Amino acid sequence: MxxxxxxxxxxxxxxxxxxxxxxxxxxxxxxxxxxxxxxxxxxxxxxxxxxxxxxxxxxxxxxxxxxxxxxxxxxxxxxxxxxxxxxxxxxxxxxxxxxxxxxxxxxxxxxxxxxxxxxxxxxxxxxxxxxxxxxxxxxxAEAGSTEPVPAAFAGLTEREREIFALAAAGLSNAEIAEREFLSEATVKTHISRILTKLALRDRVQLVVFAYRHGLV
The missing domain is CATH 3.40.50.2300 (Response regulator)
Known part of the structure; x- marks a missing residue:
C-alpha cells in the first residue's frame, strides 16, 4: 500500500x-x-x-x-x-x-x-x-519586464531545450512523448533533469521561468 x-x-x-x-x-x-x-x-x-x-x-x-x-x-x-x-x-x-x-x-x-x-x-x-x-x-508575463536568461539555461542539451519549450507551452508528458516519439518515462526523466539544472520545483515554475525570461 x-x-x-x-x-x-x-x-x-x-x-x-x-x-x-x-x-x-x-x-x-x-x-x-x-x-x-x-x-x-x-x-x-x-x-x-x-x-x-x-x-x-x-x-x-x-x-x-x-x-x-x-x-x-x-x-x-x-x-x-x-x-x-x-x-x-x-x-x-x-x-x-x-x-x-x-x-x-x-x-x-x-x-x-x-x-x-x-x-x-x-x-x-x-x-x-x-x-x-x-x-x-x-x-x-505582463507583470514586469523580461529578465535576462540565467546562465544555467545554457547548460541544457539541445533535446532538453526542445522538451523545455514544449512543457513551457503547456503540453503534458504524454503529449510531448507523442510529438517527440519518446516514451513517457523518457520525457519524465528529461523534465526532471531540466528542473534540477534550472533549480525549479515543478512544471508550473518551469512555465513561470519561461515567461519571465521571454522564452515563450
Whole structure:
C-alpha cells in the first residue's frame, strides 16, 4: 500500500474546511492532519504537523495566504502548497505561483478534481484551474519586464531545450512523448533533469521561468 499523503487545510471558513476534510478523509491514501483559520495559525500548524501538502486560502484575516505561503516555503523541507481562490483569474493566485506555490484551484472545483489535484501535486507535478492557465501565465508575463536568461539555461542539451519549450507551452508528458516519439518515462526523466539544472520545483515554475525570461 502506498504511503498516506498528509494534508493541512488553511481557510477562514470552518464550514468550507469541514467539507474539504470530509472529501479528503474519505480516501484511503489521503489524511487531513491539521487545520487553521488564518495564515499565522497555518504556519504554526505546518510546524506542528509537518504535512506533505497544504491547501491554502488566499484571502484571510490576520495573515493572508500569500504571506503564509512565503513563510512556509522557507522551511528547510517545505510542503507543497496549492492555493485556493474564488475567482478564475486571481492576481493573488498568480503572485502565489510566482512565489513558489505548486498551483491553484477554484473553491468550487468538483471533488474528483480536488482529489486528483492533491495526488498530482504530491507526485511532483503541478495543477492550475484549467480555465485560467493561459490567462494566468499571460498575466505573469505582463507583470514586469523580461529578465535576462540565467546562465544555467545554457547548460541544457539541445533535446532538453526542445522538451523545455514544449512543457513551457503547456503540453503534458504524454503529449510531448507523442510529438517527440519518446516514451513517457523518457520525457519524465528529461523534465526532471531540466528542473534540477534550472533549480525549479515543478512544471508550473518551469512555465513561470519561461515567461519571465521571454522564452515563450
Amino acid at each position: 502506498s504511503a498516506v499523503i498528509r494534508i493541512g487545510l488553511v481557510d477562514d471558513q470552518a464550514l468550507f474546511r469541514a467539507g474539504i476534510r470530509m472529501v479528503l478523509d474519505s480516501q484511503p491514501d489521503l489524511q487531513v492532519v491539521g487545520e487553521a483559520s488564518d495564515g499565522r495559525e497555518g504556519i504554526e500548524m505546518v510546524r506542528a504537523t509537518e504535512p506533505d501538502l497544504v491547501l491554502m486560502d488566499v484571502r484571510m484575516p490576520v495573515m493572508d495566504g500569500l504571506a503564509a505561503t512565503a513563510e512556509i516555503l522557507r522551511h528547510p523541507v517545505p510542503p507543497r502548497v496549492v492555493v485556493l481562490t474564488t475567482f478564475d483569474l486571481d492576481e493573488a493566485a498568480a503572485r502565489a505561483i510566482q512565489g513558489g506555490a505548486s498551483g491553484f484551484l477554484l473553491k468550487d472545483s468538483e471533488p474528483e478534481f480536488l482529489l486528483s489535484a492533491v495526488r498530482t501535486v504530491h507526485a511532483g507535478s503541478a495543477v492550475i484551474a484549467a480555465s485560467a492557465t493561459r490567462e494566468l501565465f499571460a498575466h505573469i
